[in-house]
Amino acid sequence: MTVKFINSNQAAQLIPDNAIIALEGFLGSDVAEEMLRAIRSRFDKEGHPQGLDVWHASGIGDGISKGTNNLAAKGLLHRIVGGHWGLAPKLEPLVEKNDFEAYNFPQGVLSQIFRDSAAHKPIQVSQVGMGTFIDPDVSGGKLNDAAKQDDLVSKIKIHGKDYLAYEVPKPNVAILRGSFADEDGNITFDDEPLTLESTAIAMAAHNNGGKVFVQVKRVVKAGSMKPKDIRIPGLLVDYVVETHDEKMTMQSNTTQYNPDYVNQNVIEPADAIDVPLDAKKVIARRAAMFKKDTDEIVNYGIGKYPETVSLILKEEGSAENVTTTVEPGTFGGVPMGGGDFGCAIAPESTIDQPYMFDFYDGGGIDITFLGLAELDKHGNINVSKFGPKIAGTGGFVNITQNTPTVVFTGTFLAGGLREKVSGGKLEIVSEGKHEKLVDEVEQITFSGPVAYQNGQNIYYVTERAVFKLVKEGIELIEIAPGIDLQTDVLDHMAFKPIISDDLRYMDARIFEQGLMGDTKNNPGKKVQSRVNS
Structure with a gap:
């Protein structure tokens, strides 16, 4: 030829x-x-x-x-x-x-x-997508009525275990x-x-x-x-x-050609990182505390909150034992955001994307930091569909279903939310208009019940409250100092969470200027506030 x-x-x-x-x-x-x-x-x-x-x-x-x-x-x-x-x-x-x-x-x-x-091969067999909107028991990944005439994913059993079978195109x-x-x-x-x-x-x-x-x-x-x-x-x-x-x-x-994306011999800027102390930094600081002190392989999702976690680890000097990965294939280097997401400055190596997802699907990364758009009482997350707006899953499903520790990050409410961090406390200046903690998410991009069944450690970090996935749903484990449990947290949720018997205030260092010194979590005193039944 x-x-x-x-x-x-x-x-x-x-x-x-x-x-x-x-x-x-x-x-x-x-x-x-x-x-x-x-x-x-x-x-x-x-x-x-x-x-x-x-x-x-x-x-x-x-x-x-x-x-x-x-x-x-x-x-x-x-x-x-x-x-x-x-x-x-x-x-x-x-x-x-x-x-x-x-x-x-x-x-x-x-x-x-x-x-x-x-x-x-006639089908691809995978557990990725089980319990989400991609599961044929839900919608089979269909986004409109026109798609209802064809079924491109089905469910099969292998050795008594359920798998999804995706049709393979030609x-x-x-x-x-x-x-x-x-x-x-x-x-x-x-x-x-x-x-x-x-x-x-x-x-x-x-x-x-x-x-x-x-x-x-x-x-x-x-x-x-x-x-x-x-x-x-x-x-x-x-x-x-x-x-x-x-x-x-x-x-x-x-994305324009940038030699720094394809070469290792790039010296990172020596300028000190100084992330402003605001709600975004509060979220990132608390999320970073779920990283262990040992060497870890990390994935950061797209968005300002996951990307800020990376900056916080650098600012606190805790990034030395972290190897970053990004789903299209980069290991190491400095992951980029915005329109250049997926690229990295001075990556240690770049492999084909299918092999990176083999690595992810097999549990190759230790922890991931991702966005939090909508959360419900079951611990389900929606980041893929909001009314007529279709965001899509991207690598979210693969990563969240196969990583031992998953930390979702985002503000507690959306739409006009303004907050101030001062005096070691969080102050609500103007409350958000849109609740993000809903009774049922519009579309299940991440399944809480499946994650619990798989034995994963799942956390949901906002600027004012931290939740953990448990068998019965989500458990409130920490709130920010300066926040009222009832009026600032529970009154803005469409459901009442399980409240930990050992509910604590978040680590005070999170709300203070200057470096924390390390990212090991030191939660504050026990919350004594009474709440309405």
Whole structure:
């Protein structure tokens, strides 16, 4: 087979109607943005390709117009099975109108499913998703009525134990982005911060008789690449799409080339970290106390509260025995946030995303710090759906179901909440308008009962109250000094939690200026306040 070198408009002409597409990308990293734009441009002019069935593991886009937002046109899609949806708000109205079938599966499941497709396995068997909205006993990961005509996940028993069986796609088109291609079609990822599941996707499309398109920024001479640098062998590649304007291409993606994301020899800034003392720091400080003094492998989720935990450990000098990981494949270094989430400055190593989720699913990390959007009386968490807004699960389900200690972090209420930390106490200046501790979450992204059954240690940390998962639900174990148990905590919950017989005030150092000295928890005196029945 001889690889063909074409431009993005020619590539778009070769995408057939009803194609089953395996699409690569993580936020703005490794996204074939020029190809996606060309596909949309062709559809707008010709009405083709139409009825596309798109599978992608991670959120792809900038939350405005890029990535999978390019696919937001009536008739262009038949189905999307995605691991994360929050970066493609233009798709939400089409989902609500049932213009195409919409599914949300765990990011890890989808990253691994392309390997199964390459090997012609009919299903992927996993316990990831049990007890959540992805469980077929709940909704089977379906996001709209249009999806109800197909069941893409079922439940089976193996050795008397329940597992989920995910249907494996047979893609006939792969859309990928690498850095360089040689004249034989070999692809390297020298300048890409991540490699994700690119090899598996190319192999899946090739082995299922499909075509593999790889967008690159430059073509180099045959024989100029080191064999071990080649992540996609040329025999798997049908078309190389060399971008016509490298500068424009870099600007079209959220994550731009940064040598610090692909090199180890970067010296971290020596400037002292000084996180302002506010509610965010209070949450992060208390959450950090669940980390043990021994060496630990840690995952930080996206969002200001988990990311601040990382800063606090550095500020307190407690990060030396921590190895950070991020789900798309980085170990070590300094994990990035915002549009560059998934990348790391000076990572120690970067592996393919499916292997990282093998590591996570097997319990490879010790503790994770994640966001807390909505919590109910069963200890369930929702971070994936709020009315018509579809955020999606991302790697949340894989990580929370397989990590021994999980710490959820977030404010107690939302919407206009203003607080002040002074004098070693927390003061509510303006209360939030929206309760986050509800009777039943809108969508179960994390199952408390399943976690308890699995023997995990689960904590929920807010600026004014700390809860622990127990058999009967969630137990209140600490409140902030300066907070009234009844009026500031219980009155803003849709249910009454179990209240620990040893309810304590949070460690006073959390609310004081300066360094704590260490992150070992020293809870305060026992709370004596009486509460209303």
